[in-house]
Amino acid sequence: MKRSGLVPLVLMILLALPALAAEPAKRTVRATIGSDGVQRVDVLGGGYYFDPYRIVVKVNVPVELSVRKEAGMVPHNIAVKAPEAGIDFDVDMAKEPKPVRFTPTKTGSYPIYCDKQLLFFASHREKGMEGVLEVVE
Numbered sequence: 001m002k003r004s005g006l007v008p009l010v011l012m013i014l015l016a017l018p019a020l021a022a023e024p025a026k027r028t029v030r031a032t033i034g035s036d037g038v039q040r041v042d043v044l045g046g047g048y049y050f051d052p053y054r055i056v057v058k059v060n061v062p063v064e065l066s067v068r069k070e071a072g073m074v075p076h077n078i079a080v081k082a083p084e085a086g087i088d089f090d091v092d093m094a095k096e097p098k099p100v101r102f103t104p105t106k107t108g109s110y111p112i113y114c115d116k117q118l119l120f121f122a123s124h125r126e127k128g129m130e131g132v133l134e135v136v137e
Ligand SMILES: [Cu+2]
Pocket: 046, 075, 076, 077, 114, 115, 116, 124, 129
């Protein structure tokens, strides 16, 4: 009768696996415009996500993202390559917040990503470390 307890145990482990692999909730944050006319958003990066996932900003208004990474040895960066929209940066993130400044000049959706990669392993972006910068009227 030893085996009878094994099936529920295996089932419990199988049911728990997806929860362990779950990403943090994909939040959307709309930038708040300060009294100085700058729209600001705090961004946290880690293995393998950006929080918020989706950042909404107004076109033709200066943006300042305050970016930092979670604790740990794994390096992360944050990049948006959309020079046609006035957005072109690639910044290494640290545990201390760093400002990233730009002024979006064109509405649209632009990918945010981390392009770090260890040797031949999948890049962080491939592992899900990406987000969306949405520039609206
Ligand atoms: Cu990364």
